[in-house]
Amino acid sequence: MRFHQFILKNVFQRKARSALTMLGVGIAVMAVVALVGIADGFERSFRELYERRGVDLLVVRAGSSEHLSSSVPQQVGKQIGKLPGVRAVSPGLMDVVSFEQANLTSVLLQGWTADSFLFDNLTILDGRRLRADDDAGVMLGTILARNLGKHAGEKLEIANGSFEIVGIYESFNPLENGSAVMLISSLQILMDRPNQVTGFQVVLDDAPDKRASIERVRHDINALRSPQGRPWGIAATPTRDYVRGTSQIRMAEAMAWMTSIIALIIGIVGVLNTMIMSVFERTREIGILRAIGWRKSRVVRLILYESLLLSVVGAVAGIGSAVLLTYALTWWPMVNGLIRGDVAPAVMIQGFFIALAVGLLGGAYPAYRGAHLLPTEALRHE
Amino acid sequence: MNETPLLRAERLGKVYPDGQVNALVEVTLSIRCGEYVALMGASGSGKSTLLNLLGALDRPTSGEVYFDNRPLSQIDDPDGFRSKKIGFVFQSFFLLPTLTALENVQIPMFEGSLGARQRAAKAADLLDLVGMKDRAGHRPGHLSVGQRQRVAVARALANDPVLLLADEPTGNLDSHSAAAVLDLFDHLHRDKGMTIVLVTHGQEVAERAERIVRLRDGRICADERRLAQAARQAAATS
Numbered sequence: 001m002r003f004h005q006f007i008l009k010n011v012f013q014r015k016a017r018s019a020l021t022m023l024g025v026g027i028a029v030m031a032v033v034a035l036v037g038i039a040d041g042f043e044r045s046f047r048e049l050y051e052r053r054g055v056d057l058l059v060v061r062a063g064s065s066e067h068l069s070s071s072v073p074q075q076v077g078k079q080i081g082k083l084p085g086v087r088a089v090s091p092g093l094m095d096v097v098s099f100e101q102a103n104l105t106s107v108l109l110q111g112w113t114a115d116s117f118l119f120d121n122l123t124i125l126d127g128r129r130l131r132a133d134d135d136a137g138v139m140l141g142t143i144l145a146r147n148l149g150k151h152a153g154e155k156l157e158i159a160n161g162s163f164e165i166v167g168i169y170e171s172f173n174p175l176e177n178g179s180a181v182m183l184i185s186s187l188q189i190l191m192d193r194p195n196q197v198t199g200f201q202v203v204l205d206d207a208p209d210k211r212a213s214i215e216r217v218r219h220d221i222n223a224l225r226s227p228q229g230r231p232w233g234i235a236a237t238p239t240r241d242y243v244r245g246t247s248q249i250r251m252a253e254a255m256a257w258m259t260s261i262i263a264l265i266i267g268i269v270g271v272l273n274t275m276i277m278s279v280f281e282r283t284r285e286i287g288i289l290r291a292i293g294w295r296k297s298r299v300v301r302l303i304l305y306e307s308l309l310l311s312v313v314g315a316v317a318g319i320g321s322a323v324l325l326t327y328a329l330t331w332w333p334m335v336n337g338l339i340r341g342d343v344a345p346a347v348m349i350q351g352f353f354i355a356l357a358v359g360l361l362g363g364a365y366p367a368y369r370g371a372h373l374l375p376t377e378a379l380r381h382e
Numbered sequence: 383m384n385e386t387p388l389l390r391a392e393r394l395g396k397v398y399p400d401g402q403v404n405a406l407v408e409v410t411l412s413i414r415c416g417e418y419v420a421l422m423g424a425s426g427s428g429k430s431t432l433l434n435l436l437g438a439l440d441r442p443t444s445g446e447v448y449f450d451n452r453p454l455s456q457i458d459d460p461d462g463f464r465s466k467k468i469g470f471v472f473q474s475f476f477l478l479p480t481l482t483a484l485e486n487v488q489i490p491m492f493e494g495s496l497g498a499r500q501r502a503a504k505a506a507d508l509l510d511l512v513g514m515k516d517r518a519g520h521r522p523g524h525l526s527v528g529q530r531q532r533v534a535v536a537r538a539l540a541n542d543p544v545l546l547l548a549d550e551p552t553g554n555l556d557s558h559s560a561a562a563v564l565d566l567f568d569h570l571h572r573d574k575g576m577t578i579v580l581v582t583h584g585q586e587v588a589e590r591a592e593r594i595v596r597l598r599d600g601r602i603c604a605d606e607r608r609l610a611q612a613a614r615q616a617a618a619t620s
């Protein structure tokens with residue numbers, strides 16, 4: 001017989017309790033992996049939206065952490081386009097609308113110029129691309145079209161405006177597939193924000209030292225002034241930092257971590273409880289093991305390995321469930337592209353290490369207790 | 383017979399923290415290598431306490447136990463020492479109920495250097511020695527009490543100890559099973575030169591040993607060598 005077989009026997013001996021402990025750890029790990037995974041996926045989606053298009057800088061109103069509410073005069077774009085090192089600039093206006101009848105509460109609506117490079121990454125599945133004269137036209141992402149049950153050529157009411165769906169597109173990005181695109185001029189009228197945009201996406205020329213050129217252009221943009229000589233009060237931010245700083249992402253991450261910490265504490269308490277019970281029940285057995293020659297260190301290992309085993313099996317099940325759950329969630333209409341189906345491997349590994357910590361922390365005190373039982377006392381234990 | 387003392391207890395005292403019982407008072411005792419000693423005395427006289435101190439399972443309040451002239455209190459790794467040198471047998475066997483006889487015998491070997499296969503082979507040999515080879519795959523619940531105690535003896539021998547300490551090993555056995563276990567002890571003593579200290583309430587059991595030490599209220603009140611008788615009995619049984 002091997003040591004690990006002895007440990008396995010102990011775990012299998014108490015099937016119900018072992019299973020419940022694993023379930024507890026599993027649920028905790030599932031909560032962590034699913035929540036952190038969703039928050040992380042949201043950030044990745046958001047970043048991908050810019051990075052895949054080679055966007056180097058995002059320009060919004062300085063100091064606006066809630067990026068959706070940023071407002072910048074559209075004419076700034078022309079000035080940015082003339083700066084050295086800038087290859088392309090696209091203004092964007094974003095807003096959030098709801099489609100009550102389809103139970104969709106926050107659908108992203110984007111306004112682009114007809115000639116924007118942003119269209120280049122959209123594949124038209126049905127209908128056609130927006131043209132400069134499509135004042136009452138809108139394009140829907142595949143996920144949104146599916147959730148609304150709409151096709152190209154049909155009419156769609158958006159925030160008191162009546163629009164014709166000119167095309168259905170597919171983007172590389174689930175967030176974009178869950179949103180709608182119209183001309184920026186139409187959106188400005190619809191939202192009553194004349195000549196205002198949320199911000200600009202800026203692509204720079206290729207340069208040997210990209211970082212330095214990003215820094216330089218960023219500095220130039222921040223120094224731009226209105227024709228009256230006043231500063232615009234805008235801030236250019238490198239894509240990655242911009243995404244990091246977005247308040248929704250920060251919130252989602254904070255919430256995910258808060259919930260995770262609670263889940264973890266519950267997991268640790270569960271393992272602790274199981275292992276304390278186990279040590280208490282096996283007081284006599286531990287006394288026997290000590291009396292027939294086991295060292296304290298082996299008793300410690302016996303208990304720690306057992307709690308680790310419970311945690312690790314629970315973790316594997318929890319991670320698997322989290323991956324399935326996350327994937328399943330993407331099919332829920334309410335989600336509408338906000339959740340990615342692929343959980344990042346790093347998040348899964350994180351979940352695994354958290355389970356190891358749960359096993360170690362939950363097993364440490366019981367192991368200490370078990371090892372420090374006096375053999376003679378333990379043998380007298382009934 | 384080897385005359386060097388294997389075990390020497392010097393002025394051993396044991397006070398249990400709760401109740402302030404003087405379980406042992408100034409016990410001095412010397413046991414030679416290869417000796418077979420029976421410890422007798424009324425219930426509560428301190429027999430188990432003394433046995434546990436001799437086997438480094440507990441520490442004395444005062445005094446010292448010397449094993450091969452080394453004070454036990456100076457040993458860095460008392461668990462390892464116990465594991466290598468001492469085998470314990472208890473009145474209620476203390477086998478692990480979920481393990482087979484063969485597995486139970488292997489438990490102490492985890493602290494040794496044998497590989498899994500060697501452990502199993504050695505355990506099988508030991509079960510053969512105690513006459514339990516054909517029951518190797520049985521769990522304790524499926525064995526008679528006498529058989530259980532023989533498995534427990536095999537387990538006590540797992541790491542080739544030099545000292546076997548048995549606390550009322552026949553206390554829960556019928557006379558027939560008891561005889562089998564005692565025969566086993568005789569064999570270990572006579573043929574393997576094992577040093578044995580056995581606690582018992584039974585005079586007949588004690589008479590199997592070469593020496594009977596009696597305790598009363600935590601003190602040694604008699605120490606009688608029965609070399610001639612033991613030899614006679616050994617001759618009669620063989």
Ligand SMILES: Nc1ncnc2c1ncn2[C@@H]1O[C@H](COP(=O)(O)OP(=O)(O)OP(=O)(O)O)[C@@H](O)[C@H]1O
Pocket residue numbers: 377380398399400401403404405423424425426427428429430431432
């Ligand atoms: N762990 C303990 N805590 C407190 N008192 C103890 C403890 N162990 C033994 N005693 C007391 O010490 C004294 C000696 O006990 P011990 O168990 O050594 O006696 P014994 O001779 O083995 O008795 P028995 O024949 O009943 O087994 C008794 O008075 C007992 O109550």
Ligand SMILES: [Mg+2]
Pocket residue numbers: 429430431549
């Ligand atoms: Mg006793």
